[in-house]
Amino acid sequence: MPHPVISATGLFTPSHSISNAELVASFNEYVERHNAANADAISTGEIAALEPSSVEFIEKASGIQARHVVDKANVLDPDTMCPRISERGNDELSIMAEIGVAAARQALDRAGRDASDVDAVLCAASNMQRAYPAMAIEIQHALGIDGFGFDMNVACSSATFGIQTAADYIRAGNAKSVLVVSPEITSGHLNWRDRDSHFIFGDVATAVLVEDVSLAPASHWDILGTKLKTVFSNNIRNNFGFLNRTAPETRDAADKLFVQEGRKVFKEVVPMVASMICEEADRLGIEPSSLRRLWLHQANAGMNRLIAQKVLGHEASADESPTVLDTYANTSSAGSIIAFHKHSDDLEVGDVGLICSFGAGYSAGTVFVRRAGV
């Protein structure tokens, strides 16, 4: 009887990091320049002056202290305030594939797996660099995998949806080894000029190797159960898409980047996710308070604190619900996987934990895992 497990994970972290102090200095320079250039219109009330950002607010509201990005110089340049990623030729590896391959190679190395044993690649991320060919097929080709690949996007929940999809292939006997790769260049969809959200995101890539237990290394994570949920909401939205070019008058509008009603997201997503976790734990016969560790989606420290408290029944320690928000910020679908990758080696055989994502859609995914092996 096929049984899916997580054999290994991989992580690629861009070398450049932006501190809150650097980010706020650049944003406030932009605000000053904007207000000076529009002084007349501001004094007549025609337009409102922009307000400065602050390091204290960012840290208190989100728990974020820094974020990695693929292009620090242009993000921080007050004249640019977005990454500038040059087009590459069709015969060169594209940047999303490049960072995805780096994370995937690490996962394969950690599992002692040869790429030729992998059957499928899912590229599960919030944004795809192009329409087609699928990023997953490029990653598959770069790794030398003989099988199939496709892209899937469920925003911040992409990785857990990818893990369930991979697990289902294995349960159905259609594959034995599946790579779920999440390259997230979120700096490209973030509006770095928007005070409410300019601090939220960072870039990274993760990979999860999901395999049938018959193939997996001795030390692995049993997948005890997975559950997915989506509920339509406009509170996190990005209207960028291929039809934008057909409406040139709105092509560059701010809604073609990430926008959110942060307060509403906070209020609506916390109870939805906490009850989903408890219901799924109940179905699997797991007492939520017995969960050894929660690897939660990394969007906001306050949200994670509340969700963990509702699930565990007490204020979670950093050991029970580790954060990577301080150094990585919100990396969309990769966040819970980074937390799992960096904070799981110390668990004992038999320990049960939860990988959980949530985000735009709304969408949420749970993957209950148990440490197995030697």
Ligand code: COA
């Ligand atoms: N610097 C300084 N002050 C700021 C600021 C900034 N960068 N951005 C907003 N503020 C101010 C606001 O103007 C407001 O001032 P006021 O009270 O005088 O009106 C105050 O701070 C509170 O703003 P608000 O937007 O309500 O903050 P918040 O406490 O809700 O935190 C978020 C904002 C976005 C961090 C928070 O709502 C959040 O994380 N929500 C969930 C988001 C999420 O998980 N999204 C998923 C994405 S995948």
